[in-house]
Amino acid sequence: MRASSAALATAAAAALLLLGAPAAPAAPHDARLVAESVTVDPVGRIAADGGITLSGTYRCTGGSGPVFVSSTVSQSDPSVRYGVGGTRAVCDGLEHRWVNTGTPDRVVLEPGAAHVEATLMELRPTGIVPLPSFHARQGQDVTLTAS
Numbered sequence: 051m052r053a054s055s056a057a058l059a060t061a062a063a064a065a066l067l068l069l070g071a072p073a074a075p076a077a078p079h080d081a082r083l084v085a086e087s088v089t090v091d092p093v094g095r096i097a098a099d100g101g102i103t104l105s106g107t108y109r110c111t112g113g114s115g116p117v118f119v120s121s122t123v124s125q126s127d128p129s130v131r132y133g134v135g136g137t138r139a140v141c142d143g144l145e146h147r148w149v150n151t152g153t154p155d156r157v158v159l160e161p162g163a164a165h166v167e168a169t170l171m172e173l174r175p176t177g178i179v180p181l182p183s184f185h186a187r188q189g190q191d192v193t194l195t196a197s
Contacts, residue, residue, distance in 0.1 A: 089106040089190075090121075104192075118137060120133065121134045132157055168187070169184060
């Protein structure tokens with residue numbers, strides 16, 4: 051019984067010490083989460099030949115491989131997305147514009163409501179084949195207009 055009372059007293063004393071200790075500082079935010087972003091402009095363009103132009107901004111910091119801004123567009127069926135170009139990104143911590151242009155195969159997009167997703171992605175060298183590492187992603191409802 052004496053051993054249990056001593057152990058209980060020790061545990062209670064330790065708990066009181068912990069309650070009186072100052073709280074540990076919060077972990078610093080990952081600078082990439084704050085410093086890296088991609089946006090999509092609310093208006094995209096459709097050319098007479100069916101070409102789509104999408105745009106926005108991005109910001110990224112460093113990277114060990116090439117970084118790109120890719121974009122997709124969907125219209126009537128949100129589960130079907132069409133790739134629209136890709137832009138090489140400059141990851142210097144500053145905000146830059148991106149513009150992607152492309153003509154989706156075998157599909158005709160119409161002026162009107164659409165959904166665009168832009169992704170800031172790095173091809174990180176890891177052995178023989180570079181692997182994708184995603185820095186930021188943004189989905190946005192947009193209006194496609196004839197240009």
